[in-house]
Amino acid sequence: MTLALLLAAALAVVCVVAVALPFIREPDPESDELAELDDDERRRLELLEGRDRALAALKELEFEHRTGTVSDEDYRAQLGSLRRDAASALQALARESGEVRPADGRN
Amino acid sequence: MARKASPARLVIALSVAGVLAVFLLYTSIAGGGNPSLAPSELAGRTGDVQLAGLVVGPVRGDAHDGGLRFRLRDISGESKTSVRVLYTGSVPDLFKVGRHIVVDGELRKGTFVAEPSSMITKCPSKYAPKQSDSST
Amino acid sequence: MPELGRAALLVTLGLSVYALVAGAMAAHLGRRRLARSAQNALVASFATTAVAAAVLLGALLRNDFSFTYVARTTSEALPTAYTISAFWGGQEGSLLLWLLVLSGFGAAAVSLNRGWARDLIVWVVPVFAAVSTFFAFLLVAVASPFATQAAPADGAGMTPSLQNPYMLAHPPLLYLGYVGLTVPFAFAIGALLSRKLDERWLIATRRWTLFAWAALGIGQLLGSHWAYVEVGWGGYYAWDPVENAALMPWLAATAFLHSVMIQERRGMLKVWNVLLVILAFSLALFGTFLTRSGVVNSIHSFTQSAIGPWFLAFIAVVVAFSLGLVFWRVPQLRSPTKLESPISREAAFLYNNLLLLALCLAILWGVVYPLLSEAVRGEAIVLGRSYYDFFLRAFGLPLLLLMGIGPLIAWRRASLKSLATTFRWPTGVALLAGVVLLFLGAGSSVPGLVAYTFSAFVLATIVMEFARGTRARKALGATTWPGAFRSLISRNRRRYGGYVVHAAIVMLAIGVAGSSAFDSVAEAKLAKGESMTIGDYLLVYRSLDERASANATEIRATLDVRRGDRDLGTLQAGKNAYTIEQQVSNEVGIRSDRLTGEDLFVIAEQIDPDGSIYFRVFVKPLVNLIWLAGLVFLVGSLITLWPDRREQRRLVARASEVGIPATP
Numbered sequence: 001m002t003l004a005l006l007l008a009a010a011l012a013v014v015c016v017v018a019v020a021l022p023f024i025r026e027p028d029p030e031s032d033e034l035a036e037l038d039d040d041e042r043r044r045l046e047l048l049e050g051r052d053r054a055l056a057a058l059k060e061l062e063f064e065h066r067t068g069t070v071s072d073e074d075y076r077a078q079l080g081s082l083r084r085d086a087a088s089a090l091q092a093l094a095r096e097s098g099e100v101r102p103a104d105g106r107n
Numbered sequence: 108m109a110r111k112a113s114p115a116r117l118v119i120a121l122s123v124a125g126v127l128a129v130f131l132l133y134t135s136i137a138g139g140g141n142p143s144l145a146p147s148e149l150a151g152r153t154g155d156v157q158l159a160g161l162v163v164g165p166v167r168g169d170a171h172d173g174g175l176r177f178r179l180r181d182i183s184g185e186s187k188t189s190v191r192v193l194y195t196g197s198v199p200d201l202f203k204v205g206r207h208i209v210v211d212g213e214l215r216k217g218t219f220v221a222e223p224s225s226m227i228t229k230c231p232s233k234y235a236p237k238q239s240d241s242s243t
Numbered sequence: 244m245p246e247l248g249r250a251a252l253l254v255t256l257g258l259s260v261y262a263l264v265a266g267a268m269a270a271h272l273g274r275r276r277l278a279r280s281a282q283n284a285l286v287a288s289f290a291t292t293a294v295a296a297a298v299l300l301g302a303l304l305r306n307d308f309s310f311t312y313v314a315r316t317t318s319e320a321l322p323t324a325y326t327i328s329a330f331w332g333g334q335e336g337s338l339l340l341w342l343l344v345l346s347g348f349g350a351a352a353v354s355l356n357r358g359w360a361r362d363l364i365v366w367v368v369p370v371f372a373a374v375s376t377f378f379a380f381l382l383v384a385v386a387s388p389f390a391t392q393a394a395p396a397d398g399a400g401m402t403p404s405l406q407n408p409y410m411l412a413h414p415p416l417l418y419l420g421y422v423g424l425t426v427p428f429a430f431a432i433g434a435l436l437s438r439k440l441d442e443r444w445l446i447a448t449r450r451w452t453l454f455a456w457a458a459l460g461i462g463q464l465l466g467s468h469w470a471y472v473e474v475g476w477g478g479y480y481a482w483d484p485v486e487n488a489a490l491m492p493w494l495a496a497t498a499f500l501h502s503v504m505i506q507e508r509r510g511m512l513k514v515w516n517v518l519l520v521i522l523a524f525s526l527a528l529f530g531t532f533l534t535r536s537g538v539v540n541s542i543h544s545f546t547q548s549a550i551g552p553w554f555l556a557f558i559a560v561v562v563a564f565s566l567g568l569v570f571w572r573v574p575q576l577r578s579p580t581k582l583e584s585p586i587s588r589e590a591a592f593l594y595n596n597l598l599l600l601a602l603c604l605a606i607l608w609g610v611v612y613p614l615l616s617e618a619v620r621g622e623a624i625v626l627g628r629s630y631y632d633f634f635l636r637a638f639g640l641p642l643l644l645l646m647g648i649g650p651l652i653a654w655r656r657a658s659l660k661s662l663a664t665t666f667r668w669p670t671g672v673a674l675l676a677g678v679v680l681l682f683l684g685a686g687s688s689v690p691g692l693v694a695y696t697f698s699a700f701v702l703a704t705i706v707m708e709f710a711r712g713t714r715a716r717k718a719l720g721a722t723t724w725p726g727a728f729r730s731l732i733s734r735n736r737r738r739y740g741g742y743v744v745h746a747a748i749v750m751l752a753i754g755v756a757g758s759s760a761f762d763s764v765a766e767a768k769l770a771k772g773e774s775m776t777i778g779d780y781l782l783v784y785r786s787l788d789e790r791a792s793a794n795a796t797e798i799r800a801t802l803d804v805r806r807g808d809r810d811l812g813t814l815q816a817g818k819n820a821y822t823i824e825q826q827v828s829n830e831v832g833i834r835s836d837r838l839t840g841e842d843l844f845v846i847a848e849q850i851d852p853d854g855s856i857y858f859r860v861f862v863k864p865l866v867n868l869i870w871l872a873g874l875v876f877l878v879g880s881l882i883t884l885w886p887d888r889r890e891q892r893r894l895v896a897r898a899s900e901v902g903i904p905a906t907p
Contacts, residue, residue: 004244004245004246004247004250005246005247005250007247008246008247008250008251008254011247011250011251011254011291011294012250012254014287014290015254015257015258015284015287015290015291018283018284018286018287019258019261019280019283019284019287020280021279021280021283022275022276022277022279022280022283023276023280026276029275029276031275032274032275032276033273033274033275034269034270034273034274034275034278034362034365035275035361035362036273036362041901042439042441044900044901045441045897045901046441048897048900048901049441049442049897050510052893052897053507053508053509053510056508057508057654060508060654063715063735064653066715066718066719067708067711067712067714067715068665068711068715069651069653069665069708069711070653070661071660071661071664073658073660073661074653074657074658074661078653078654078655115581115582115583115584115585115587115590116582117585118585118590119582119585119590119593119597122593122594122597123597126597126598126601126638129601129634129637129638130605133630133633133634133637137629137630137633140612140624140625140626140627140630141624141625141627142622142623142624142625143613143622143623143624143625144622157625169849170849171766171768171848171849171857172768197476197846197848197859198848198849199476199829200818200826200827200828200829201826201827211627227481
C-alpha cells in the first residue's frame, strides 16, 4: 500500500517537473513570443504551395501522357494552360521575394 | 472565359438528387421495417413483428422436429406477462433460460410463431456492470 | 497496487486539463514557454496512462481477483494470451486502452511534427487534450478499472467465443483506427482555430489517416472472419449496429482520403474536407458509444450503462463546437478553383464521395431508426437485412465501377473520345467476362452478375495501369522489367499503392458477391452412417467423439466428404461445453477448396442423445477471396504508408523557404 502511494507521489512529482520545465529552464527569457507566421510569410507559403501544385500537375500530365492515360491531343491541349499556371506561380513568387526581404537574425 | 453557371455544378446537384431519389424509391417499395416489441406489448398485435425478451423455462421440444416451445417475458422485469413462443430452425448456441433473445415472427392464436432461424441471442454483457440479480 | 492505478489516472486527468487550459491560453496569447509546457503535459499524460495500464496488466497476469475487473473478465484456467486480451474485454479496460492509444498518438503526433509545423501544433495540443480529458474523466469518476473487492476464489471467466486468436487482434486494431482518426480531427480543428488553412494540416495527418483507416479496415475483416469461423451461423456480416459502428467511420474516412487528393491537386474542397474529417471522428465516437451503451437492440447489446449519457453529451459538444468553428471560418476556406466539367477526375472523386457518404448515411439511418421511431411513435421499428442489402447494392455497385473509371479520367476536363480510347480494352474484358459468367449460370442473381462484371472491368484497368506504367519506366531507362516495376511503385507510392488497395476491394466485392448471391444451403438430420448431399458434395456422418480440453468438453462429429468420385478427406463439426463459464459454443467444420476459394461449411446444429445430429450445410463460393483481400489490402496500405524521402525533403525545403523554424 505504502509502496503504491510512494510510486504515485513520485509519478506526480515527475509530471509537475515536466510541465514546469520550460519555465525552469528559462526563468527570464528575452522573448516569450510564440514563433508565428506573419501575413507576409503566410502569403509566401500559399504561393509556394501554388507553385508546387502547378509543378506537380505538370509532372503528372507528363507521366499520364507517357503511360497513355492522356492522349496526344489532350496532352497538347492541357500542356499550354498548365505551363501558364506554373509560370504565373513562379512569377508571383519572384515578385514576392523581390518585395519582401527576410529580416536578418531570424532563424 | 465566360463564367456562366457551370454545368458541372448542375450535374453534381442532379447526382445528389439522384441519390435522394434512391432513398425515396426504397421507402416506397419496401415501406418501413418491423416494430420491435416486448412481450407485454404483443397482445392483439397482428402482422410481422420482432419480439425481444427474456427466455423463461421450461424449454420443450425440438427446433428441427415439431418446434421448440418456450416462453418470453419482458427484459425490464416490470411486467409479469409471458408469451408462448413456437420456434423452428437454427438455435444459437448461447440460447438458454435467462438469456435475452430477439426473434421475428407473428402472433397466431395466442402463440408467437417465429420465422424459421430468425433468433438472435445477445452476447453476454461484457460492457455492463455486473448486476446483483445477474440478469445477463 | 490499485491505488497506484487510480492515482496515475488522476494525474492523467490533471495533466489533460492543464494541457487543455494552458494549451489554449498559450495558443491564443502566443506564449512560447506555456505552449511548450502544455505540450510536455500531453506527452507526460501518455507516461501516466501507461503506468495505469501496467498496473491493470500486472493484476491480470497475477490473476489478482481483488481487482473487480480481473475477477469479472478472467479465471485461473484462462490461457495467458486471453488473460491479456481481457484487458480490453470489459468496459473499463477498453476505455483505458482507448486512453492509452489516444495519449500515445497525441504524444507522437505532436513530437513528430514539431519540426516543420510548430505553429500548427500549438492548437493541436489543446484539442487533443480536450478528448483526453473526457476519457480520463470517465475512467476516474464513472468507470474505474481499479475498483476492488474481497477476492473470490476464482474469476468469472471469459466468454468462450472471445477465446479465439482473432479476438486478440480485432479490438486493438479497431481502437487504433477509432483513436487514429482523432489525429486528423485535432489537426483540422487546430488549423481552423489558428486560421492556418494551408495544406500543412493535410500533409501532416495524411499518414495518420491512412494508418487509422487501414487499421479499421483490417480490424473489421478480422471481426468478420471471427464471426464466420467462431460464431458460425454461416455468415460474416449481420448489419448489426456494432458492426456498422466500425463501418461508418471507415466509409467517411475513405471519402476523406479521396477528396483530400482533390484539395492537394486543385486547392478545392477545403470546407468539404474539414467537414468530412469531423464526420469521421464523430462517427468513431458514436461507434464507441453504440458499442458500450446498450442503447440499440443488437446481439452485442449491453444493458444500459452509466457512461452512455456522458458519451452522447460529449459527441454533441464535439459536433456543435466543430460545426460552429467551420461556419465561423468559412470565408477563409473559399477556394478560387471551380469544378470545370462533370466528366473529369475531380468530378469522379466527387461522385465517389457522394456514394460513400450516401451509403454511410443510409447505414447510420438504419442504426438510429429504431431509436428515432421509438422517440417519435413510441415504438421501436427495426430495419432488417434487406434494407442494408438494398443500399449496399444501390450505392456499392456504382462505387465499384467508379474505382475503375476515376484513376483513368483526366483532370479538369476529359473528352469523350479519350474516354472511349482508354476504356476500350477494360470494357471489352468486362463484357466478355459477363457473357462467360452468364453461360456458367451467374444469371441466377442479377446484382451478383453485375458485381462480377464491374469487378472484371476494374481489375482490367488496374492491370492496364501497372503494365503501361512499367513499360513507360522501362522506356525511361530502367534496365530490367522487374526493376522498372519496382521503380514505378517506389516513385508513385500513393498511386500504385492505391491501385493495390483497389484490387483488394475488388476481390472483396467478388468474394461477397459469390458467397452471398450464389451460395446454397441444405439441412438434414443424420444418424451415424447416413449421408446428405449439397451441390456436388456428398457428406457421410461417420462417428461422434468426446474429449476434454483445458477448460471445456469438446464433442465432435466426423464426416467423410466426397465430390463426384474424389475423396476429399474428413470434416469435423460439433460443440464445446465450457465448464466454468457454463456455456456451449458451436464449433463449425469448414473445408476450403484451394482452387476455387469455395467453402463447405458444416454446422452440427443439434446433437441428440442417441447420437443423431441435425446438420446445416452451406456451400459458399469464392468466400476465401474475402480473407485474401485482407492480405492484399494490407500490402497496398503498407505501400502507401511507406515513408517517401523525396517528398519529405521537399516539405522540409518548402518550410525553410518560408522561414518556419525547423529546430525543435
